[in-house]
Amino acid sequence: xxxxLAASVASGLTLGVLGVYLAIRRIVFFGLVLASAATFGAAxxxxxxxxxALVSLxxxxxxxxxxxxxxxxxxxxxxxxxxxxxxxxxxATVLVLAGAAGGSADTLQLLFGNVLSxxxxxxxxxxxxxxxxxxxxxxxxxRFLLVTFDAQAAKVAGVNTRLWSLGxxxxxxxxxxxxxxxxxxxxxxxxxxxxxxxALLVTSSLRSTFVVAGALGAVVPALALAxxxxxxxxxxxxxxxxxxxxxxxxxxxxxxxxxxSGA
Amino acid sequence: MGTTTIMTTxxxxxxxxxxxxxTVGYGRRAVFHDLTxxxxxxxxxxxxxxxxxxxxxxxxxxxxxxxxLAGRVERRPGTTISYVPQRERIDVIVPVTAxxxxxxxxxxxxxxxxxxxxxxxxxxxAALGLLGIEPLGRQLFRNLSTGQQQRVxxxxxxxxxxxxxxxxxxxxxxxxxxEAAMLEFLHDINRSRGVxxxxxxxxxxxxxxxxxxxxxxxxxxxxxxxxDDVLQEDTLTSLYGVAxxxxxxxxxxxxxxxxxxxxxx
Numbered sequence: 001x002x003x004x005l006a007a008s009v010a011s012g013l014t015l016g017v018l019g020v021y022l023a024i025r026r027i028v029f030f031g032l033v034l035a036s037a038a039t040f041g042a043a044x045x046x047x048x049x050x051x052x053a054l055v056s057l058x059x060x061x062x063x064x065x066x067x068x069x070x071x072x073x074x075x076x077x078x079x080x081x082x083x084x085x086x087x088x089x090x091x092a093t094v095l096v097l098a099g100a101a102g103g104s105a106d107t108l109q110l111l112f113g114n115v116l117s118x119x120x121x122x123x124x125x126x127x128x129x130x131x132x133x134x135x136x137x138x139x140x141x142x143r144f145l146l147v148t149f150d151a152q153a154a155k156v157a158g159v160n161t162r163l164w165s166l167g168x169x170x171x172x173x174x175x176x177x178x179x180x181x182x183x184x185x186x187x188x189x190x191x192x193x194x195x196x197x198x199a200l201l202v203t204s205s206l207r208s209t210f211v212v213a214g215a216l217g218a219v220v221p222a223l224a225l226a227x228x229x230x231x232x233x234x235x236x237x238x239x240x241x242x243x244x245x246x247x248x249x250x251x252x253x254x255x256x257x258x259x260x261s262g263a
Numbered sequence: 264m265g266t267t268t269i270m271t272t273x274x275x276x277x278x279x280x281x282x283x284x285x286t287v288g289y290g291r292r293a294v295f296h297d298l299t300x301x302x303x304x305x306x307x308x309x310x311x312x313x314x315x316x317x318x319x320x321x322x323x324x325x326x327x328x329x330x331x332l333a334g335r336v337e338r339r340p341g342t343t344i345s346y347v348p349q350r351e352r353i354d355v356i357v358p359v360t361a362x363x364x365x366x367x368x369x370x371x372x373x374x375x376x377x378x379x380x381x382x383x384x385x386x387x388x389a390a391l392g393l394l395g396i397e398p399l400g401r402q403l404f405r406n407l408s409t410g411q412q413q414r415v416x417x418x419x420x421x422x423x424x425x426x427x428x429x430x431x432x433x434x435x436x437x438x439x440x441x442e443a444a445m446l447e448f449l450h451d452i453n454r455s456r457g458v459x460x461x462x463x464x465x466x467x468x469x470x471x472x473x474x475x476x477x478x479x480x481x482x483x484x485x486x487x488x489x490x491d492d493v494l495q496e497d498t499l500t501s502l503y504g505v506a507x508x509x510x511x512x513x514x515x516x517x518x519x520x521x522x523x524x525x526x527x528x
Contacts, residue, residue, distance in 0.1 A: 127423045142370040142377055149357055149367060156326045156346040157371035157423060204403060206359050 004045040007024040007118045008221035008239075011179040014133045015191035016017075016217020018172045021198035021209055025148055027078065030169075031176065031192030033085045035185040037063035038177035039110045040089040040096070046110075047100040053125070056149060057177040063089075064173025093108060112236040115225070119183025122182060129178050136171060144168050145206070161195065183221070191217050194243035199251035202257075216246055277284030277304040279342045279427050280325060285334035287324045292499030293332055294320050298485055300478065302427070306462040309405070319465045321480070322431060325461070338407065343372070343487045345420035347430040347485050350413050355405035359522065362400035365390050387514035390422035391415070394448065412440035417445075421452070427459040428452075434469065447471050449521050470494070471509075471516040 041059030045052040048178070057093050067085055093110065137144075146154040147164045155161040172192075179188045195216035203209045224239035231238075280302040288294045294317035302308050312318050323329035325336055326346060338344065345368065347482050365387040368378045381528045391397045394414045399407060406413060413433060420428055430449075434442040450473060452458050464470065470477050471494055477486040479494075499507040499518075506521040 018382065026354065026356065057484070077356055139376050140430065142367075142373075142379065143375050146367055146371055147363075149359065150348065150353060151327075152348055152352075153346045153419075154367075154371050155328060156344050156429070157368070158343075159371050200356065200358065204358055209358055 001116070002226070003118050003123050004122060004235075005114045005222055005225055007115055007123045007126050007182050008225055008235075009218045010123070010177075011183055012191050012219075012221040013214050014130045014217070015179055015188065016125075016176045016195035017137060017211040017214040018133065018175055018211055019194075019196035019217070020199065020213050021144065021148055021168060021172070021190060021201055024075060027080060027082070028193045029082045030087070032189045033082045033181055034060055034063055034173050034176040035047075035192070036086050036089040036093070037183040038173075038180040038188075040093045040178070042181055043096045044176070045094040046075045047096050052181060053122075053178075056180060057117075057174060060177030061170055063226070064169040064176075072227040074191070085188045089163040099208055109184070110180070111185050112185060112234060113180070113182055115183050115221075115235050116228075118182050120121055125214040126178055126182065126230070133171060133175060139152075140188070142168075183239070187239050190243050191221070194240075194244035194247050195220070196251040198243075198247045201247070201254040216243070220246060275501065278302065279304050280336070280344070280461070282325065283334050283335045285324065285336065286332040287321050287329075288332050289329075290321065295483065295485060296333075298334070300487060302459060302461060303476075304426070304459055305447070305453070305457050306493075307462065307473055307475045309474030309477045310335075310461065310463045310480065311467055311470045311477060312465065314465055316480040317433065317518075318465070319478055319480075322429065322461075322463050326429060329399040333384050342427060343423065344429060345423050345425035347413075347416050347433060348431045349429065349435060350409060350416060351435070353404075353412070355418065357404075359404050360401055361391065361396070361404055361407065361411075361418075362387055362402050364415050365400075365419045368422035370510045372423045387418075387422055390418040393452075394418050408512060409436040410445075413437065413441075413445065417448075426440045427457065429459065429461045429463075431463045432465070433462065434464070434466070441456045446510070449473060465501070467518050468516070469493075471518060 014154045017218050019031065022031050038060035042052050042136070044050070045055035059263065063085065067082060143159065143164045146159055147161045147168065152160045156195070162233035176188055178190065195213040198216055199209045199212035220242045221239045224235050224242055227233050227238045228235035278301045282298060282300050285298040287298060310318050310321065322330065324331050325465070326334065326344065329344070362384070368384050368390070369383045370377055370379065371388055388397055388400060391400050394417060395457050396411060396414050399411060404412060407415065410465050417433070435444055437445065446469060449460055449462070452464070453460050462470070462474065470490065474490045476488065477490045478485055478494050479502055484502065486498060486502065494505055494509070496509050508519050508521045510517050512518070
């Protein structure tokens, strides 16, 4: 239980913080693509008997490098490309596992994870990753913000926006791939998308947005674990449901706050 | 499409930005061929043309945001350029204050591990003060009016003390008073600080009263040279296909389309 708690908190904190970048770049579905691609990598590794974490990480990083900064053409939007990538990787995952022994059990494991069976080595990996992401945030927050807020102006001023954007995307890709196998694709995507959404609704500064998103990402999976333990619920879906409730509460709070300030 | 007429050369020696034999466009579609230009230090270059004439494409090429299909663009070594994009391009979902936006202009010029300190804050406040909007520093950028947001973006650009200031449609969405104040400010910083200005707009009256040099783009043609030489009635009439009349009101140059005249002169 302690290991599961540490894994959940570490993953949730990392994904919650990084999800803010996806939200403010309006590419939340990039998180879904990354989670789906990393799941596909894990499925291929499972079927082939390769090291799961490594293949999942490689595919996750590949997707992060390929789709994070893609320029939409006049005929196909970024959302469409991401929709294609999600459809392709998620169907490929099911097809790959369909041919493997114990396919449906593996599919469920990859989609929803099984954080209660997490191993010490995996927890250490997640905690190290969380520490690395926090360090990167502390060191390079200004650069990440520059390429997120107005990449063109930053490029004109001499910032290598392609490099920094790639670095940010790879960080998100690595965090996603590391989390997918422990907490599942659904929870991983939810932790990327929902804490940042809730945070943007209730905060009025970028710093507090990151803090609230990180806090929600860390606390909600812990509450979900408690719910799973005491109410005998599946931890992953419980986590997603609690995050969805947090977004709903934030929306109500935001509207009430807007009405108060408008009155 | 693709022809370029150089009416007058600028004769500039102290260049800060120049393009040589440029073919500009996207993919295989060229908007202009063989365009050569020079932006001289201290000048105000107005790039003007109707919507869809290729102004933004040329601007992106000038700034290095879009690779030319042929030819090359050069910055004089050591020249710093700040870009003020169209305000609509800035996504207001990001909860940043006006002060934080201006601090980004400083961060872009600093090292990768730079963290904003008190010196940055002072410089950012000074840049806001230059535009008379220091009290707005703590307000969220998204809560400001159109004109205020545009001035914050201009303050961000100026905070980095650039040699060249490039503005894309800086007066779009502004009321008359804000537009006049913005143009006067640009004129002032050009004269007092020697900042070179490149301004893209679809509004001819703006370049009529501000630019020292112009590029007029229309129907695949570029006319460039000193503003007084290029911005003539017959030239504009020929370029735009409507009878253009120029005049002066209260010391300001104005332009009207003469509807009584033949449409294609």
